Amino acid sequence: MLNGLDIEGTSPLHRMPVRGKLIVLFTAAIGLFFLSDLRLLLPALGLAAAVFLSTGIGLAEAVRRTRFVLFTVLLVAAANYVIVSPHEAAVVLCRLSILVLLAAAITATTGISAFMDEIARLAAPLERLGLVRAADISLAVGLVIRFVPEILARYHDIAEAHRARGLPLRPLTALVPLIILTLKDADTIALAIDARGFRRH
Amino acid sequence: MTTRDLVLVALFAAIMVVLGLLPPITLGFIPVPITAQSLGPMLAGCILGARRGFLSMLLFLLLVAIGLPVLSGGRGGFAVLAGPTGGYIVGWAFGALVCGLIAQRLVREGQNEIAQIAAFVAAAFAGGVVVVYLFGLVWLSYATGNAFLPAVAASAAFLPGDLIKVGIAALAGRAVLAGYPLLPQRA
Numbered sequence: 333m334l335n336g337l338d339i340e341g342t343s344p345l346h347r348m349p350v351r352g353k354l355i356v357l358f359t360a361a362i363g364l365f366f367l368s369d370l371r372l373l374l375p376a377l378g379l380a381a382a383v384f385l386s387t388g389i390g391l392a393e394a395v396r397r398t399r400f401v402l403f404t405v406l407l408v409a410a411a412n413y414v415i416v417s418p419h420e421a422a423v424v425l426c427r428l429s430i431l432v433l434l435a436a437a438i439t440a441t442t443g444i445s446a447f448m449d450e451i452a453r454l455a456a457p458l459e460r461l462g463l464v465r466a467a468d469i470s471l472a473v474g475l476v477i478r479f480v481p482e483i484l485a486r487y488h489d490i491a492e493a494h495r496a497r498g499l500p501l502r503p504l505t506a507l508v509p510l511i512i513l514t515l516k517d518a519d520t521i522a523l524a525i526d527a528r529g530f531r532r533h
Numbered sequence: 534m535t536t537r538d539l540v541l542v543a544l545f546a547a548i549m550v551v552l553g554l555l556p557p558i559t560l561g562f563i564p565v566p567i568t569a570q571s572l573g574p575m576l577a578g579c580i581l582g583a584r585r586g587f588l589s590m591l592l593f594l595l596l597v598a599i600g601l602p603v604l605s606g607g608r609g610g611f612a613v614l615a616g617p618t619g620g621y622i623v624g625w626a627f628g629a630l631v632c633g634l635i636a637q638r639l640v641r642e643g644q645n646e647i648a649q650i651a652a653f654v655a656a657a658f659a660g661g662v663v664v665v666y667l668f669g670l671v672w673l674s675y676a677t678g679n680a681f682l683p684a685v686a687a688s689a690a691f692l693p694g695d696l697i698k699v700g701i702a703a704l705a706g707r708a709v710l711a712g713y714p715l716l717p718q719r720a
Contacts (some may be wrong), residue, residue, distance in 0.1 A: 334602070334603070335602075337600040337602055337609055355697070357611060365675070397610075397691035400608060401616035404616055404617045404663070405616060405617060407617075408617050408676065408677050408684070411677065411687075412678070414676075414679060414683075415682075415683055423678075424676075425574075427676075428617065428676055429616045432612050433612075435611030435614065435615035435616075436610060438610075439611050439612060440600075440610075442599075442600065444600060444626075445598050447599040447600070451595075468534065468539060469604055471543075472539060472540065472542060472543045472592055473543075473592070473599075475543035475544070476543050476547045477601075477605075479543070479720075480547045480550045483551045484548075485552060487555070503569065503572075503705075504704055507569075507701075507705050508705050508709060510548070511705070512577065512709055514548055515541060515544060515545070515580070518537055518617070521540045521617070522535070522536040522539075522540045523541075525540065526536050527535050527701070531539075
């Protein structure tokens with residue numbers, strides 16, 4: 333039910349290792365905010381858009397994914413236009429848009445299993461310190477994906493129960509049973525996990 | 534970490550995902566429909582406590598980062614985190630932590646109902662509003678550069694809806710405490 337936002341493809345960005353992509357994003361997040369020269373930022377914006385489209389995502393889907401965030405970027409730039417200066421507005425617009433487009437490109441070209449492998453690698457030093465187990469993180473992610481449909485179905489059951497009683501569906505009367513019923517399952521699920529020896533170390 | 538705690542953390546992150554799939558709530562007196570998802574951190578802190586609440590919201594942040602469309606509206610991935618509102622999503626984890634810390638300290642099983650609800654309101658407000666807004670505004674100010682005050686002003690528009698959510702979270706926290714207590718009691 334929950335499909336990742338990555339898409340199939342063989343673009344250079346697809347073939348780049350996850351750690352490299354994360355470093356690029358991190359460097360951009362810091363480096364962009366030192367640049368104020370529009371002669372550098374505008375071509376960089378074009379480059380970021382080109383990189384995003386080169387992933388093979390298609391213009392319609394690219395717009396659909398980023399329009400909400402880019403709209404907030406536009407609002408922020410508009411605030412800068414009014415409060416500070418048109419130049420600053422253009423600079424802010426470029427910086428944030430470049431960051432958003434690069435981020436979207438990385439999300440589109442990195443699969444969930446690739447991310448999980450990288451997380452396991454990154455968690456290795458924390459594992460040695462005894463803080464967290466990489467296997468636990470993967471298990472937790474797997475549990476979420478597995479149980480979302482069930483919890484959603486439970487919500488619909490609760491909504492129907494409201495209708496059957498002629499009660500309006502209010503946040504409080506819907507969420508409390510949902511949370512209690514879901515969390516009550518925790519013991520059974522934990523038993524099942526331990527019975528299968530998933531967390532045997 | 535016990536397996537039960539791990540499962541509770543994962544289940545609450547899953548509840549957070551479902552909150553994003555619910556249609557926005559339209560309350561009579563506020564014209565803008567409010568999404569249920571920002572209730573999540575306050576519920577996590579009030580119900581699971583500080584540590585598990587923090588971890589469940591951190592797990593949710595991880596799900597967003599790896600590209601699952603779990604934010605309301607089917608959004609996800611780094612683009613949302615890199616955008617102006619990314620700080621709020623990181624703030625959810627620390628909001629749940631602070632909310633849980635206050636709830637654990639103030640709420641006692643034997644207290645009367647009003648005192649418990651008041652404690653949950655304090656916890657939900659401190660965590661779900663103050664801490665979340667702090668993280669959100671810090672990233673927003675980094676992103677906007679100079680125009681910080683309009684960002685604060687714009688955020689104030691969301692305050693009425695968020696205050697209602699504080700109330701909902703406090704009442705829900707109290708109801709869950711009565712029905713299936715999970716909040717660790719620590720002095």
